[in-house]
Amino acid sequence: MTATPGYGVTLRGVTQRFGDTVALDGVDLEIRPGTITGLLGRNGSGKTTLGSLVAAFRRPTSGQVLVDGEDPWENERTAPGVCLVRESGDVLDEDRLRDNLDFFAGARPTFDRAFAAELMDLFELDPKSKPSKLSRGKKSAFGITIGLASRAPLTVLDEVHLGLDAPSRYAFYDALLADYLAHPRTIVLSSHLIEEIERLLEDVVVLDRGRVLLTQDADSLRAEGVSVTGPQDAVDAFVAGRTVLGTQRLGRTAQVTVRGGLTDADVARARATGLDLGPVPLQDLFVHLTDPRRRDGAAPAHAESEVLP
């Protein structure tokens, strides 16, 4: 374990406008140092804008961004410690991979050339080729190589592995986890492949239309979603008063996804009335939570709890 477990990130009331478009809308957010945090959101939810702000590629329209406690904008101390890799690669397109590695190694004191060479082998990348000539998958692999070998105290990987085939993605997850264990740091992983990455995450941030929908540790979030299946009437009685995320009916059988942990008494009651309780994968929970039909008419979590006079 090193002395620096990584940079934390704090956003306070951050708004980012592009003309009439509000990409981020008063975002308050905390990313804990030393965690692998999943940044989840649908397309256009503000994930990429958030990455650009943290990496000081731009300044917010209003609000405050802090990286390791400081404003990252033109900050000579934090800049070498923040590495953002986007799907586009963020590499020098017309220079050989070998020269790219030289460039990034020069820019980052933490860059590990030997580890970069290992990753190049793992992903079968030719140091003599140029990024502009690579396939989408190989381009992604090279972005990942730069991102991981930089060993930056704050590494933001924004949809970097979308172009990879399944075996390469698993090789990436393994390399990420092994290197994170050997060199703890803050890694923000943004991906649409939630099912594949959920176990890697310690914390989860969900963005929706420029706002933070939730920040929570991944394990307790996963435990929050429960699917209740059984005879329609019994299911309806059981879920009454709970936050219902989704309902499916087939004949007289209903399956309702609810949010909110169940007590032992709830579980016993469900069993006694012949209901099946099942897990809700993080991905399904995410789909329910960001469903546009829920957005405006969505009932707040405790809307149906009784208020004593």
Add this chain to the structure above:
Amino acid sequence: MFDGRDPVYLQIADQIRQDVLSGALAAEEQVMSTTQYATTFRINPATAAKAFNQLVDEGVLYKRRGVGMFVAPGARERLVAESRESFFTDTVDPVAEAAHVLNIPVEDVVARLRARAAHLAATTDTTTTDTEAAR
């Protein structure tokens, strides 16, 4: 693996408890490290660490500084005692409920249990008989 309704760390803790119960992990035996667990099952190390900490709190595992985690002496006996308490509510009652729904006579269930128990008694060696002795 690890896709039940409980958080992953509870499932990991449960699996280790089962291994201690079955004798797959003996007293004073070293368990996999957080790092090994994380890389083997491709899970966040904090998740694995949470499971180990819970088992240390329960006295199932203990920590040897700089060496690793070990199965606590007497852990199996304690787990056996606890599991016996919940055996009827957690294991037998659902069987009775399922048998009721399927119209299976209780006598058939009992006959099956007897046959299975006889089979287990014939094939189990002496290493597990300390459970019997504890009765």
